[in-house]
Amino acid sequence: MTPRPIYLDHHATTPVDPVVVAAMLPYLTEKFGNPSSRQHLFGQEAHAAVEEARAHVARLIGAEPGDIVFTSGATESNNLAVRGAARAPGSRGRHLVTTAIEHPAVLEPARTLEHEGYEVTVVAVGPDGLVATDDVARALRPDTVLVSVMAANNEIGTMQPVAEIGRLCRERGILFHTDAVQAVGRVPVRVDEWETDLVSISAHKMYGPKGVGALYLRRARRPRVRLQAQAEGGGQEKGLRSGTLNVPGIVGLGEAARLAAEALAAGEPARIAALRDRLLAGLRREIDGVEVNGSSERRLPGNLHVSIARAEAETLILSLGGRIAISSGAACAEAGGKGSHVLRAVGLPDERIYTALRFGIGRFNDADEIDEAVKALAAAVDTARSRASAAPR
Numbered sequence: 194m195t196p197r198p199i200y201l202d203h204h205a206t207t208p209v210d211p212v213v214v215a216a217m218l219p220y221l222t223e224k225f226g227n228p229s230s231r232q233h234l235f236g237q238e239a240h241a242a243v244e245e246a247r248a249h250v251a252r253l254i255g256a257e258p259g260d261i262v263f264t265s266g267a268t269e270s271n272n273l274a275v276r277g278a279a280r281a282p283g284s285r286g287r288h289l290v291t292t293a294i295e296h297p298a299v300l301e302p303a304r305t306l307e308h309e310g311y312e313v314t315v316v317a318v319g320p321d322g323l324v325a326t327d328d329v330a331r332a333l334r335p336d337t338v339l340v341s342v343m344a345a346n347n348e349i350g351t352m353q354p355v356a357e358i359g360r361l362c363r364e365r366g367i368l369f370h371t372d373a374v375q376a377v378g379r380v381p382v383r384v385d386e387w388e389t390d391l392v393s394i395s396a397h398k399m400y401g402p403k404g405v406g407a408l409y410l411r412r413a414r415r416p417r418v419r420l421q422a423q424a425e426g427g428g429q430e431k432g433l434r435s436g437t438l439n440v441p442g443i444v445g446l447g448e449a450a451r452l453a454a455e456a457l458a459a460g461e462p463a464r465i466a467a468l469r470d471r472l473l474a475g476l477r478r479e480i481d482g483v484e485v486n487g488s489s490e491r492r493l494p495g496n497l498h499v500s501i502a503r504a505e506a507e508t509l510i511l512s513l514g515g516r517i518a519i520s521s522g523a524a525c526a527e528a529g530g531k532g533s534h535v536l537r538a539v540g541l542p543d544e545r546i547y548t549a550l551r552f553g554i555g556r557f558n559d560a561d562e563i564d565e566a567v568k569a570l571a572a573a574v575d576t577a578r579s580r581a582s583a584a585p586r
Contacts (some may be wrong), residue, residue, distance in 0.1 A: 198515050198516055198517060198518045199516065199517050199518065199558075199562045199565060199566055200518045200555070200557075200558075201517060201518055201519050201552045201553060201554060201558065201562075201566060202518045202519055202520050202551075202552075202553050203398075203495055203553035203554060203555035204347050204348070204350075204375060204398075204496065204520070204551060204553035205520060205553070206397045206398070206403065207397060207398060207399060207400045207401075207555055207556070208400065208555075208557065209397075209400060209401060209402055209445070210400040210401075210448075210449065210452055210556070212448060212452060213400060213401055213402070213445045213448045213449050213452070214445075216444055216445065216447075216448040217402065217441045217442075217444050217445045217448070218441075220239065220242060220440045220441040220444050221441045224238045224239065224242070224440075225239075225440075226238055226239040226240075226440075227239060227437060227438075227440075228240040228242075228243045228438050228440060229427070229429065229437070229438075239438075239440045242440060242443070242444050242447075243263070243438055243440060243443050243444075244258065245447060246263075246443045246444050246446055246447020246448070246450075247261045247263070247443075247447070248447075249447040249448070249450040249451045249454075250394065250407050250446060250447060250450045251409075252450070252451075252454060253377065253378065253382070253450040253451075253453055253454050254373075254377060254382045254383065254384050254392060254394075254409060255382070255383040255384050255385055255386075256384050256409050257412075257414075259412055260384075260409050260410055260411060260412050261407050261408075261409060261410075262407060262408045262409075262410055262430045262431070262433050262434055263405065263406075263407050263430060263434065263438060263439075263443050263446075264405075264406045264407060264408055264434055265404055265405065265406065265439070266395050266396075266397070266403070266404060266405060266406040267296075267298060267372065267374040267393045267394065267395035267398075267406045268298040269406065269423075269434075270393035270394065270395075270406050270407065270408040271296065271298040271299050271302065271341075271370075271372055271393050272298065272302050272423055273408055273420060273422075273423050273433065273434065274339075274341070274370045274391040274393060274408060274420070275289070275299055275302040275303060275306070275339065275341055275370065276302050276305070276306065276421070276423060277420030277421045277422065277423055277433075278338060278339045278368050278370065278391065278418075278420055279306050279311055279338055279339060280421040281419045281420050281421050282419060282421070283419065284338050285336065285337075285338050285366075285367075286334070286335070286336025286337060286338045287310060287311045287312060287336060287338065288311065288312045288313075288314070288334050288336045288337045288338060289303055289306065289311060289312070289313045289314070289337070289338060289339045289340070289341065290313075290314045290316060290329060290332045290333060290337060290339070290340045290341070291303055291313065291314075291315055291316070291340070291341045291342065292315065292316045292317075292318055292324045292342055292343070292353075293315050293316065293317055293318055293534070293538035294318055294322060294343070294346055294348075294349075294351075294534070294535045294538045294539070295341065295342075295343055295372065296343060296347060296372055296374075298372070299341050299343070299372055300315075300534075303341075314332040316328050316329055316332050317538070318351075318538055318539060319539070320539055320540055321351065321487060321488040321489075321491075321539070322346055322349045322351035322486075322487045322488055322535070322538075322539050323351055323353065323354070323488055323491060324342060324353055324354075324358075326354055326357040326358055326361060329342070329358055329361060330361055333361075333365060333367065337365075337367050338367070338368065339367065339368045339369075339370060340358065340362050340367055340368070340369050340370070341369075341370040341371070341372070342355060342358050342369075342370075342371055343371060343372040343373070343374075343375075344371045344372065344373040344375070344376035344377075344382070344387075344392075345373070345375040345376040345379075345380070345493050345496075346375070346487070346535060347374070347375050348487075348498060348533060348535045348536070348551055349486050349487030349488075349496070349498045349535060349536075349539070349551075350375075350487055350488075350492045350493040350495075350496025350497075350498060351487045351488045351491060351492060352376070352380070352488070352491045352492060352493060353371075353491075354491075355371050355387050355389065356386055356387050356388065359371075359387045359388030359389050360388050362388070362390075363388045368390045368391065368418060369388065369389050369390050369391070370389070370390065370391035370392070370393070371387065371389050371391070371392055371393070372393045373392045373393060373394060374393055374394065374395045374398050374406075375398060375493060376493070377392070377394050377395075377398075377399060377453075378398065378399030378400075378449070378450070378453035378456075378457075379398075379399070379453075379462065379465075379493055379494060379495065380457075380462055380493065380494065381457060384409055384411070389409075389411075390410075390411045390418045391408060391409065391410055391411070391418065392408070392409035393406065393407075393408055393409075394406050394407040394408070394409065394446075396442065396445060396446035396449055399449050399450070399453050400449050400452065400453070400555075400556060401442075401445045401446045401448070401449030401450075402441075402442050402445040402446070404439065404442055405439050405442030405443055405445065405446050406446070407446065410433070412431075420433060422434065422435070424436060456556065461556065462494040463494070465494045465495045465554050465555070465556075465558075466494035466495070468495075468554050468558055468559075468560065468563050469494060469495055469496065469497050469552075469554050471560060471563050471564075472497055472552060472554065472563045472566065472567065473485070473497055473499070475563065475564065475567035476499065476501075476567055476570065476571075478567075479567055479568070479570075479571035480501060480570070480571050480574050481502070482501055482502025482503060482504075483499050483500075483501055483502075484499060484500045484501075484502070484545065485497070485498065485499055486498040486499060486500060486536065486539070486541065486545070486549060487539070494554075495553055495554035495555060496551075496552070496553060496554075497551075497552040497554070498549065498550070498551050498552070499549070499550055499552075500541070500544075500545040500546075500548045500549045500550075501548050501550065501574060502544075502548065503548075503577075503578050504548055504573075504574045504577045504578060505547055505548055505577065506521035506547060506548055506549055506550050507521055508577050509550065509570070509573045509574065509577055510550075512573035512576050512577055513569055513570070513573050516569050517565075517566050517569050517570065519550055519551065519552055519566075520550070520551045520553075521549060521550060521551070533546060533549070536549060552566075
Protein backbone atom coordinates (compact mmCIF):
# COMPACT_ATOMS: atom_id res chain seq x y z
CA MET A 194 0.00 0.00 0.00
CA THR A 195 1.29 3.46 -0.91
CA PRO A 196 1.96 5.46 2.25
CA ARG A 197 -0.17 8.54 2.87
CA PRO A 198 1.54 11.83 1.99
CA ILE A 199 2.86 13.98 4.82
CA TYR A 200 0.40 16.83 5.24
CA LEU A 201 2.07 20.23 5.73
CA ASP A 202 -0.63 22.53 4.32
CA HIS A 203 -2.60 23.40 7.45
CA HIS A 204 -3.22 27.00 6.33
CA ALA A 205 -5.35 25.69 3.47
CA THR A 206 -7.35 23.41 5.75
CA THR A 207 -6.90 21.05 8.68
CA PRO A 208 -8.00 17.44 9.13
CA VAL A 209 -11.13 17.11 11.23
CA ASP A 210 -10.18 15.90 14.68
CA PRO A 211 -11.72 12.44 15.34
CA VAL A 212 -13.21 13.80 18.57
CA VAL A 213 -15.00 16.46 16.51
CA VAL A 214 -16.34 13.81 14.11
CA ALA A 215 -17.70 11.80 17.02
CA ALA A 216 -19.46 14.86 18.44
CA MET A 217 -21.08 15.65 15.08
CA LEU A 218 -22.35 12.19 14.18
CA PRO A 219 -25.48 12.11 16.38
CA TYR A 220 -26.71 15.34 14.77
CA LEU A 221 -26.47 13.72 11.34
CA THR A 222 -28.54 10.72 12.46
CA GLU A 223 -30.94 10.47 15.40
CA LYS A 224 -30.67 14.08 16.63
CA PHE A 225 -31.65 15.64 13.31
CA GLY A 226 -34.03 18.33 14.56
CA ASN A 227 -34.33 21.94 13.44
CA PRO A 228 -33.25 24.24 16.31
CA SER A 229 -36.02 26.67 15.39
CA SER A 230 -38.66 23.97 16.07
CA ARG A 231 -38.53 23.96 19.85
CA GLN A 232 -42.06 22.68 20.40
CA HIS A 233 -40.75 19.10 20.47
CA LEU A 234 -37.74 17.11 21.66
CA PHE A 235 -35.95 16.98 18.32
CA GLY A 236 -35.85 20.75 17.97
CA GLN A 237 -35.00 21.19 21.65
CA GLU A 238 -32.00 18.83 21.33
CA ALA A 239 -30.73 20.72 18.31
CA HIS A 240 -31.23 24.12 19.96
CA ALA A 241 -29.37 23.00 23.09
CA ALA A 242 -26.48 21.71 20.99
CA VAL A 243 -26.23 24.98 19.08
CA GLU A 244 -26.17 27.02 22.28
CA GLU A 245 -23.52 24.77 23.82
CA ALA A 246 -21.37 25.24 20.71
CA ARG A 247 -21.94 28.99 20.89
CA ALA A 248 -20.62 28.98 24.45
CA HIS A 249 -17.51 27.01 23.45
CA VAL A 250 -16.67 29.42 20.62
CA ALA A 251 -17.24 32.43 22.88
CA ARG A 252 -15.05 30.97 25.62
CA LEU A 253 -12.18 30.38 23.18
CA ILE A 254 -11.93 34.09 22.33
CA GLY A 255 -13.05 35.61 25.64
CA ALA A 256 -16.47 36.71 24.40
CA GLU A 257 -20.05 36.27 25.58
CA PRO A 258 -22.21 33.59 23.90
CA GLY A 259 -24.62 36.26 22.71
CA ASP A 260 -21.76 37.84 20.74
CA ILE A 261 -21.43 34.82 18.42
CA VAL A 262 -23.26 34.63 15.07
CA PHE A 263 -22.91 31.37 13.16
CA THR A 264 -22.20 31.56 9.43
CA SER A 265 -21.25 29.26 6.56
CA GLY A 266 -17.58 30.10 7.02
CA ALA A 267 -15.02 32.87 7.11
CA THR A 268 -15.89 34.27 3.68
CA GLU A 269 -19.46 34.92 4.78
CA SER A 270 -18.25 36.26 8.14
CA ASN A 271 -15.91 38.70 6.40
CA ASN A 272 -18.61 39.83 4.00
CA LEU A 273 -21.11 40.30 6.81
CA ALA A 274 -18.58 42.32 8.80
CA VAL A 275 -17.32 44.55 5.98
CA ARG A 276 -20.48 45.17 4.01
CA GLY A 277 -22.74 44.90 7.03
CA ALA A 278 -20.82 47.54 8.97
CA ALA A 279 -20.58 49.92 6.02
CA ARG A 280 -24.29 49.69 5.22
CA ALA A 281 -25.56 49.60 8.79
CA PRO A 282 -28.34 52.01 9.72
CA GLY A 283 -26.85 55.12 11.28
CA SER A 284 -23.38 54.41 9.89
CA ARG A 285 -21.08 57.37 10.55
CA GLY A 286 -19.66 57.64 7.04
CA ARG A 287 -18.63 56.03 3.78
CA HIS A 288 -14.90 55.43 4.26
CA LEU A 289 -13.12 52.15 5.08
CA VAL A 290 -9.48 51.30 5.82
CA THR A 291 -7.82 47.95 5.19
CA THR A 292 -4.39 46.60 4.19
CA ALA A 293 -2.79 45.37 0.99
CA ILE A 294 -2.38 41.78 2.23
CA GLU A 295 -5.93 41.03 3.37
CA HIS A 296 -7.74 37.92 2.20
CA PRO A 297 -9.84 38.35 -0.95
CA ALA A 298 -12.92 37.84 1.23
CA VAL A 299 -12.16 41.28 2.70
CA LEU A 300 -10.64 43.03 -0.32
CA GLU A 301 -13.40 42.07 -2.76
CA PRO A 302 -16.32 43.25 -0.58
CA ALA A 303 -14.37 46.48 -0.11
CA ARG A 304 -14.13 46.85 -3.90
CA THR A 305 -17.87 46.20 -4.18
CA LEU A 306 -18.48 49.03 -1.75
CA GLU A 307 -16.27 51.30 -3.84
CA HIS A 308 -18.62 50.71 -6.78
CA GLU A 309 -21.44 51.87 -4.50
CA GLY A 310 -19.70 55.17 -3.78
CA TYR A 311 -17.74 54.29 -0.66
CA GLU A 312 -14.06 55.19 -0.41
CA VAL A 313 -11.48 52.59 0.62
CA THR A 314 -7.93 53.34 1.75
CA VAL A 315 -5.56 50.38 1.37
CA VAL A 316 -2.57 50.72 3.71
CA ALA A 317 0.75 49.30 2.55
CA VAL A 318 2.81 46.84 4.61
CA GLY A 319 6.54 46.62 5.16
CA PRO A 320 8.93 43.99 3.73
CA ASP A 321 8.13 41.73 6.69
CA GLY A 322 4.39 41.96 6.00
CA LEU A 323 3.66 44.10 9.05
CA VAL A 324 1.38 47.13 8.89
CA ALA A 325 2.45 50.11 10.98
CA THR A 326 -0.15 51.41 13.42
CA ASP A 327 0.94 54.95 12.57
CA ASP A 328 0.11 54.31 8.91
CA VAL A 329 -3.36 53.12 9.89
CA ALA A 330 -3.78 56.22 12.05
CA ARG A 331 -2.84 58.49 9.14
CA ALA A 332 -5.43 56.79 6.95
CA LEU A 333 -8.32 57.50 9.35
CA ARG A 334 -10.81 60.26 8.59
CA PRO A 335 -13.83 61.74 10.37
CA ASP A 336 -16.08 59.65 8.10
CA THR A 337 -14.20 56.34 8.57
CA VAL A 338 -16.76 53.70 9.50
CA LEU A 339 -14.59 50.54 9.61
CA VAL A 340 -10.97 49.39 9.83
CA SER A 341 -10.31 45.78 8.78
CA VAL A 342 -6.88 44.28 9.48
CA MET A 343 -6.29 40.52 9.57
CA ALA A 344 -4.82 39.02 12.73
CA ALA A 345 -2.43 36.66 10.93
CA ASN A 346 -1.70 36.34 7.25
CA ASN A 347 -2.72 33.13 5.53
CA GLU A 348 0.41 33.01 3.35
CA ILE A 349 3.42 34.41 5.19
CA GLY A 350 2.03 33.96 8.71
CA THR A 351 2.73 37.52 9.82
CA MET A 352 0.82 38.48 12.98
CA GLN A 353 -0.35 42.08 12.93
CA PRO A 354 -0.38 44.49 15.92
CA VAL A 355 -4.14 44.12 16.24
CA ALA A 356 -4.29 45.21 19.89
CA GLU A 357 -2.61 48.52 19.03
CA ILE A 358 -4.90 49.06 16.06
CA GLY A 359 -7.90 48.11 18.17
CA ARG A 360 -7.03 50.72 20.80
CA LEU A 361 -6.57 53.32 18.08
CA CYS A 362 -10.00 52.58 16.63
CA ARG A 363 -11.71 52.44 20.03
CA GLU A 364 -10.29 55.87 20.95
CA ARG A 365 -11.78 57.32 17.78
CA GLY A 366 -15.10 55.49 17.90
CA ILE A 367 -14.39 53.53 14.70
CA LEU A 368 -15.43 49.89 14.28
CA PHE A 369 -12.52 47.45 14.10
CA HIS A 370 -12.80 44.11 12.31
CA THR A 371 -10.14 41.43 12.18
CA ASP A 372 -10.11 38.35 10.00
CA ALA A 373 -8.72 35.99 12.64
CA VAL A 374 -9.24 32.77 10.72
CA GLN A 375 -5.57 31.75 10.87
CA ALA A 376 -5.14 32.88 14.47
CA VAL A 377 -8.15 31.51 16.37
CA GLY A 378 -7.28 28.12 17.83
CA ARG A 379 -3.59 28.52 17.00
CA VAL A 380 -2.63 31.38 19.30
CA PRO A 381 -4.49 32.99 22.22
CA VAL A 382 -7.19 35.39 21.03
CA ARG A 383 -8.96 37.69 23.52
CA VAL A 384 -11.42 40.13 22.03
CA ASP A 385 -11.22 42.51 24.99
CA GLU A 386 -7.42 42.73 24.85
CA TRP A 387 -7.59 43.32 21.10
CA GLU A 388 -10.41 45.86 21.57
CA THR A 389 -12.03 44.49 18.45
CA ASP A 390 -15.69 44.79 17.50
CA LEU A 391 -15.88 42.09 14.83
CA VAL A 392 -13.84 38.86 14.48
CA SER A 393 -14.15 36.29 11.68
CA ILE A 394 -13.70 32.60 12.57
CA SER A 395 -13.59 29.40 10.50
CA ALA A 396 -14.04 25.83 11.73
CA HIS A 397 -11.93 24.07 9.10
CA LYS A 398 -8.78 26.00 10.03
CA MET A 399 -8.86 24.53 13.54
CA TYR A 400 -9.67 20.84 13.03
CA GLY A 401 -13.40 21.32 12.52
CA PRO A 402 -15.62 20.71 9.47
CA LYS A 403 -15.75 22.80 6.32
CA GLY A 404 -18.73 24.99 5.54
CA VAL A 405 -19.23 26.53 8.97
CA GLY A 406 -17.80 29.54 10.77
CA ALA A 407 -18.73 32.38 13.06
CA LEU A 408 -18.58 36.12 13.43
CA TYR A 409 -17.90 37.67 16.81
CA LEU A 410 -20.09 40.76 17.00
CA ARG A 411 -19.84 42.95 20.09
CA ARG A 412 -23.40 42.95 21.42
CA ALA A 413 -23.06 42.15 25.12
CA ARG A 414 -21.06 45.32 25.77
CA ARG A 415 -21.96 48.85 24.79
CA PRO A 416 -21.98 50.52 22.46
CA ARG A 417 -23.47 47.54 20.66
CA VAL A 418 -22.35 46.96 17.09
CA ARG A 419 -25.05 47.14 14.44
CA LEU A 420 -24.81 45.50 11.03
CA GLN A 421 -27.00 45.30 7.99
CA ALA A 422 -27.94 41.66 7.41
CA GLN A 423 -26.62 40.17 4.18
CA ALA A 424 -29.10 37.28 4.08
CA GLU A 425 -32.74 37.81 5.01
CA GLY A 426 -35.59 35.39 5.46
CA GLY A 427 -36.28 33.37 8.57
CA GLY A 428 -34.70 35.69 11.11
CA GLN A 429 -32.25 33.16 12.53
CA GLU A 430 -29.17 34.36 14.43
CA LYS A 431 -30.99 37.47 15.67
CA GLY A 432 -31.89 38.37 12.11
CA LEU A 433 -28.26 38.81 11.06
CA ARG A 434 -27.93 35.52 9.21
CA SER A 435 -31.20 33.96 8.13
CA GLY A 436 -31.33 30.32 7.10
CA THR A 437 -31.78 26.98 8.83
CA LEU A 438 -28.75 26.40 11.02
CA ASN A 439 -26.17 23.78 10.05
CA VAL A 440 -26.47 21.95 13.36
CA PRO A 441 -23.88 19.18 12.74
CA GLY A 442 -21.38 21.76 11.46
CA ILE A 443 -22.02 24.11 14.37
CA VAL A 444 -21.59 21.25 16.83
CA GLY A 445 -18.30 20.45 15.09
CA LEU A 446 -17.16 24.07 15.34
CA GLY A 447 -18.04 24.15 19.01
CA GLU A 448 -16.17 20.93 19.75
CA ALA A 449 -13.17 22.13 17.73
CA ALA A 450 -13.18 25.33 19.80
CA ARG A 451 -13.32 23.34 23.03
CA LEU A 452 -10.38 21.18 21.94
CA ALA A 453 -8.44 24.25 20.79
CA ALA A 454 -8.82 25.87 24.20
CA GLU A 455 -7.44 22.72 25.82
CA ALA A 456 -4.57 22.52 23.34
CA LEU A 457 -3.60 26.16 23.88
CA ALA A 458 -3.56 25.63 27.64
CA ALA A 459 -1.41 22.50 27.19
CA GLY A 460 1.24 24.35 25.18
CA GLU A 461 0.44 23.18 21.65
CA PRO A 462 1.71 26.43 20.01
CA ALA A 463 5.19 25.92 21.52
CA ARG A 464 5.36 22.31 20.32
CA ILE A 465 4.32 23.30 16.80
CA ALA A 466 6.73 26.26 16.76
CA ALA A 467 9.55 23.85 17.68
CA LEU A 468 8.64 21.68 14.68
CA ARG A 469 8.61 24.78 12.48
CA ASP A 470 12.08 25.75 13.70
CA ARG A 471 13.28 22.17 13.11
CA LEU A 472 11.96 22.37 9.55
CA LEU A 473 13.73 25.65 8.83
CA ALA A 474 17.01 24.44 10.33
CA GLY A 475 16.82 21.27 8.25
CA LEU A 476 16.09 23.14 5.03
CA ARG A 477 19.00 25.52 5.63
CA ARG A 478 21.31 22.63 6.44
CA GLU A 479 20.45 20.59 3.34
CA ILE A 480 19.69 23.30 0.76
CA ASP A 481 21.54 26.49 -0.08
CA GLY A 482 19.63 29.64 -1.00
CA VAL A 483 16.73 29.32 1.48
CA GLU A 484 15.25 32.72 2.37
CA VAL A 485 12.39 33.27 4.81
CA ASN A 486 9.50 35.46 3.71
CA GLY A 487 7.63 37.46 6.33
CA SER A 488 8.46 38.40 9.88
CA SER A 489 10.78 36.10 11.79
CA GLU A 490 9.47 37.26 15.17
CA ARG A 491 5.77 38.04 14.70
CA ARG A 492 4.76 34.79 13.05
CA LEU A 493 2.20 32.03 13.54
CA PRO A 494 3.77 29.04 15.31
CA GLY A 495 3.16 26.58 12.46
CA ASN A 496 3.92 28.84 9.51
CA LEU A 497 7.06 28.72 7.41
CA HIS A 498 7.17 30.56 4.09
CA VAL A 499 10.43 30.36 2.16
CA SER A 500 11.85 31.03 -1.26
CA ILE A 501 14.48 28.56 -2.53
CA ALA A 502 16.88 30.07 -5.05
CA ARG A 503 17.08 28.45 -8.50
CA ALA A 504 14.17 26.09 -7.81
CA GLU A 505 10.78 27.00 -9.25
CA ALA A 506 8.07 26.16 -6.72
CA GLU A 507 5.61 24.37 -9.02
CA THR A 508 8.42 22.22 -10.40
CA LEU A 509 9.48 21.26 -6.88
CA ILE A 510 5.96 20.29 -5.89
CA LEU A 511 5.65 18.10 -8.98
CA SER A 512 9.06 16.55 -8.26
CA LEU A 513 7.88 15.55 -4.80
CA GLY A 514 5.44 13.19 -6.48
CA GLY A 515 2.71 13.82 -3.95
CA ARG A 516 4.81 12.62 -1.01
CA ILE A 517 4.63 15.97 0.79
CA ALA A 518 1.52 18.17 0.75
CA ILE A 519 2.73 21.78 0.64
CA SER A 520 1.67 24.84 -1.31
CA SER A 521 3.22 27.38 -3.61
CA GLY A 522 0.65 29.94 -2.39
CA ALA A 523 -2.71 30.42 -0.71
CA ALA A 524 -5.38 27.96 -1.81
CA CYS A 525 -7.78 30.79 -2.66
CA ALA A 526 -5.14 32.53 -4.84
CA GLU A 527 -4.31 29.30 -6.67
CA ALA A 528 -8.00 28.62 -7.30
CA GLY A 529 -8.32 32.02 -8.94
CA GLY A 530 -5.13 31.66 -10.94
CA LYS A 531 -4.01 35.17 -10.04
CA GLY A 532 -0.87 34.47 -8.06
CA SER A 533 0.03 35.99 -4.72
CA HIS A 534 -0.95 39.60 -4.11
CA VAL A 535 0.60 39.20 -0.65
CA LEU A 536 4.12 38.52 -1.92
CA ARG A 537 3.90 41.42 -4.33
CA ALA A 538 2.64 43.69 -1.55
CA VAL A 539 5.73 42.95 0.56
CA GLY A 540 7.93 43.81 -2.42
CA LEU A 541 9.37 40.43 -3.35
CA PRO A 542 10.91 40.22 -6.83
CA ASP A 543 9.61 37.67 -9.32
CA GLU A 544 12.45 35.23 -8.65
CA ARG A 545 11.42 35.07 -4.96
CA ILE A 546 7.71 34.85 -5.76
CA TYR A 547 8.05 32.00 -8.25
CA THR A 548 10.29 30.00 -5.91
CA ALA A 549 8.12 30.48 -2.80
CA LEU A 550 6.76 27.57 -0.76
CA ARG A 551 4.32 27.69 2.14
CA PHE A 552 4.49 25.10 4.92
CA GLY A 553 1.72 24.83 7.50
CA ILE A 554 2.50 22.55 10.44
CA GLY A 555 -0.34 21.23 12.56
CA ARG A 556 -1.54 19.23 15.52
CA PHE A 557 -0.88 15.76 14.14
CA ASN A 558 2.59 16.35 12.67
CA ASP A 559 5.69 15.01 14.42
CA ALA A 560 9.48 15.34 14.18
CA ASP A 561 9.88 12.26 11.98
CA GLU A 562 7.56 13.77 9.37
CA ILE A 563 9.47 17.05 9.46
CA ASP A 564 12.77 15.25 8.90
CA GLU A 565 11.27 13.21 6.05
CA ALA A 566 9.93 16.39 4.44
CA VAL A 567 13.39 18.00 4.60
CA LYS A 568 14.97 14.95 2.98
CA ALA A 569 12.36 14.78 0.21
CA LEU A 570 12.53 18.49 -0.55
CA ALA A 571 16.32 18.53 -0.64
CA ALA A 572 16.26 15.71 -3.20
CA ALA A 573 13.63 17.55 -5.25
CA VAL A 574 15.72 20.73 -5.24
CA ASP A 575 18.80 18.83 -6.42
CA THR A 576 16.78 17.29 -9.24
CA ALA A 577 15.23 20.60 -10.28
CA ARG A 578 18.54 22.42 -10.31
CA SER A 579 20.28 19.64 -12.23
CA ARG A 580 17.60 19.71 -14.92
CA ALA A 581 17.73 23.48 -15.12
CA SER A 582 21.52 23.52 -15.56
CA ALA A 583 21.35 20.77 -18.20
CA ALA A 584 18.63 22.46 -20.24
CA PRO A 585 19.79 24.05 -23.56
CA ARG A 586 20.09 27.81 -23.45
